[in-house]
Amino acid sequence: MILKDVRPGAAMIAIGLALSVTACGGGESAEKGKGKGGGQPGQGTPQVGFVAVQPTEAALVTELAGRVTAFESSDVRPQVTGLIRRRFFTEGTFVRQGQPLYEIDPRLYRAAANEARANVASAEANREATRVLADRYRPLAEIEAISKQDYTNAVAQARQAAAAVAQSRAALDTAQINLRFTTVPAPISGRIGRSLFTVGALVSATQADPLAQIQRLDPIFIDIQQSADALLSLRRSLSGQGVVPTTAQVRLKLPDGSDYGQTGTIEFSEALVDPTTGTTTLRARFANPQNVLLPGMFVRARFAQAINRRAFLVPQQGVSRDPQGSATVILVGPGNKAVQKKVTAERTQGAYWVVTEGLNPGDRVIVQGLGKLRPGQSIKPVPAATPQRVEAPKQDGDQTQNPQKAG
Template sequence: MVAIGIAMPVDAQQQGQPPAAVTVVTVQPQNVTLTSTLPGRVVSSAEAEVRPQVAGIITERLFTEGGYVEAGDVLFTIDPASYEASVAQARATVAIAQASFDAAAKEARRQEELLSRSVSSDQSYDAAMAERDGAEASLQLAEAQLKSAELELDRTQIRARLSGEIGRALTSRGALVTASQAEPLAVIRNIDPVYVDVTQSAAELLAWKRGNTANRLSKADLEVELTLADGSIFDQTGTLTAAEPDVDEQTGVVVLRMEFANPDKLLLPGMYVQVEMPTGIATDAFLVPQEAISRDRRGLPTAMVVNGDNVVEARTLEVARDYGANWIVTEGLESGDRIIVEGVQKTAPGATVAPEERAQSAASDAQQEQPVAD
């Protein structure tokens, strides 16, 4: 004889036993901002290489490596002796040219007076005027050469052209530098604010250009978050400032530039970061704790829901993606559904349970809104 077992209803199996205690979370539909996690690099908002504009020997370094410099600060000095001599020579040339011009101008005035009294000839007058004009041109040339010499003397003091953080000195006292050398003497970078250059697919950028995404996002949603290399979140939010008008033919991506305030100088150029870029809105979605959803034999996501009679129902869900410690559920739930998050092992579909709402702090943590990364 073969004994045939008859499956009894769950309630019948539990006759004489109190309903199992379970912890539930009540879910409500909400709009969730979706984001893409985009890799990027930090770029200084301004950068200037310190280069010599005249040749000579470095005599002094006047800044602290790694410190802050203001535009106009003297950073290096070059031995000025030869340039001071050039200035002195140019001043002497100006003095000679000035004397020649004064004499030629005096002679021109005298010839003009003699011509007015018909004492001098037109030829003598023209020669005097030509002499005066030539002397004036020579004076202007000498003055220009003096300005050039003074400019080169001033360039023996190498100044900062940008306010910002200066790196290490790439030359030392006693080194010979030239105006055409390839290596800079130092590099100044402005790192407050900084830019973050990231890459995004051309398809996602098209959605932005057409307004399918941007028009549905609030001003707060358009602010982007930054994840640092150690996994921590940067305490400043950024904004999209520019997009490269070119698509990489091999990868199909576009370079986007975001701007972030960097008051603590925590972000440094070249640093690898990740940006949470808003890409859209999931409307009327449910946030369900991940521990409440499992997979059935067909691999479909399911959850145990307590109905109004405190009876357990199995629901097949449609899950869009993860959301921190939650899943985004787009189908299979209704407003006010109570989902079992603890004690599901003690019950089954059709069983009567004693539901208890999860503590408010935990429930609010489960429902808090945060961007959803692709």
């Protein structure tokens, strides 16, 4: 009888109230379950891999632009005036020091040498006559058979004749030297370039252009330009900071990007700075048996100028950059918390960043598991070589964690 009195609208209101109570109870249970899990399903303390860093020796490697310069270079120049009669060399070949290269018409110089030789003979004859005369006047002057003035004049004439002989011989030497200059020899040994003058050309000792140029290519020099700022920074580092000098072994990269097989050494550094470029020149010496390096060629030189004994080698994946470009690492901090720290890492060495400031011996740098790691987050650190355990995330509705509820 009571059911007959219940109206349909009242029944719908009762059902709605029952559903609201049920929904509130389910929401409260979900919130409680989420609080027990401490986060999204399947999330926990992340496991990260670290490396414990220790100071080590790291070379301060520099790569700079360089230009190839001949070990020796000499212009072949005429020292007398005349017509070129013959050329004795083949362009582009190797010539040795003293080897004849050109012949200048020698006829005028041979005639001048003959004339100078005749002048010497005439001067010697005059010297002999004046000497004999002076010798004859000596006893006569002693007995006052002739005046002393006459004897003095005879002695002076003999001395003048002897001086004339010396002058004539000097002129003969000059003429003979000029005659030898008609054959133009190679001043150094090396590879000779093209001839800038042909047979029949008139040349002179005062001309601006050389006849040819010889360059010695083995060994060969590389002139390397280094900025004055970098040089001052290196010298400051050598005065402290655990940096010591080293013998620089230089390696070259050729213009086509390939490596030059030979290694060289730094010979010296210039003690001046170019005022137009602000750079100083370092000169390296290389063997060049195959003449691969040619004067004027631009190359890249890579060498170590010093060794830092307090550097830390950190795997490259452990170093990142902030928006300002500063290098940062994440360390395992106290209480197994992730701690971010700025470091100085200006260059790499193989698979490592060379860190010169910001780390201490024994610091544990995280190199694995950095994907979603945040500073201050709790972590589970293990050595980097330890395999990390990866679990599949829990799905919604998984009842295995609470078998009682499943029942």
